[in-house]
Each structure stands twice: as C-alpha cells, then as structure tokens.
Amino acid sequence: MAYFSMKEVLPTEVIDMSTKAVKIAISLPKEDFKLLEALRKRIGLSRSALIYRAIHYWLAKREEEEKIKQYIEGYRRYPETPEELEELAAMEKVQLETMEKEDWS
Numbered sequence: 001m002a003y004f005s006m007k008e009v010l011p012t013e014v015i016d017m018s019t020k021a022v023k024i025a026i027s028l029p030k031e032d033f034k035l036l037e038a039l040r041k042r043i044g045l046s047r048s049a050l051i052y053r054a055i056h057y058w059l060a061k062r063e064e065e066e067k068i069k070q071y072i073e074g075y076r077r078y079p080e081t082p083e084e085l086e087e088l089a090a091m092e093k094v095q096l097e098t099m100e101k102e103d104w105s
Contacts, residue, residue: 021048 028036040050080088 036047036050040047043050045053
C-alpha cells in the first residue's frame with residue numbers, strides 16, 4: 001500500500017487549508033460515500049484532500065478538453081494546404097522506409 005504525504009499530492013498553497021479554505025457540505029449516495037472512504041483510507045488521505053484532488057483532476061480535465069476543442073477548431077478554420085499534406089505524406093513514406101530497414105529483433 002502506498003501512502004503519500006500532503007506535500008506530495010497537493011499544491012503548496014492548499015496544504016495550509018486552515019487559513020485559505022472554505023468549508024462546504026455535500027450530500028452523496030451512501031454507496032458512493034463508502035467507496036470514497038475505502039479509497040481515501042487505502043491511499044492515506046483526509047476526506048478534504050481526496051475531494052480536493054478529485055475536483056482538481058476534474059477541473060484540469062475540463063481545461064484539457066477545452067484546449068483540445070480549440071486546437072481542433074483552429075485546424076478546421078486553417079486546414080493544411082495541399083502542399084503541406086504532400087510534404088507530410090513524403091515524410092511518412094521516408095519514416096516507413098527507414099523503419100522497414102531497421103532490425104527489430
């Protein structure tokens with residue numbers, strides 16, 4: 001079983017939660033609570049730290065998804081030119097030819 005200190009799992013600004021934190025109350029289905037309790041005990045976190053990590057992870061994933069969406073939209077607005085696509089195809093061909101010559105055993 002791996003246990004982590006607060007310094008290993010939380011950003012420095014969150015460690016001193018007593019002066020910078022806001023308390024909230026939430027309601028969870030009993031089964032979800034039991035799962036969270038088992039998880040937090042197994043990895044050695046407080047409830048607050050576990051919930052903080054879950055929220056932090058969720059927010060980071062949302063930000064990542066938004067960046068991917070913007071990236072895709074940028075490519076839709078400014079797709080590769082035919083010349084760029086030809087150049088890419090030529091590079092892929094060279095890479096495949098090089099890999100075929102490699103001894104993979």
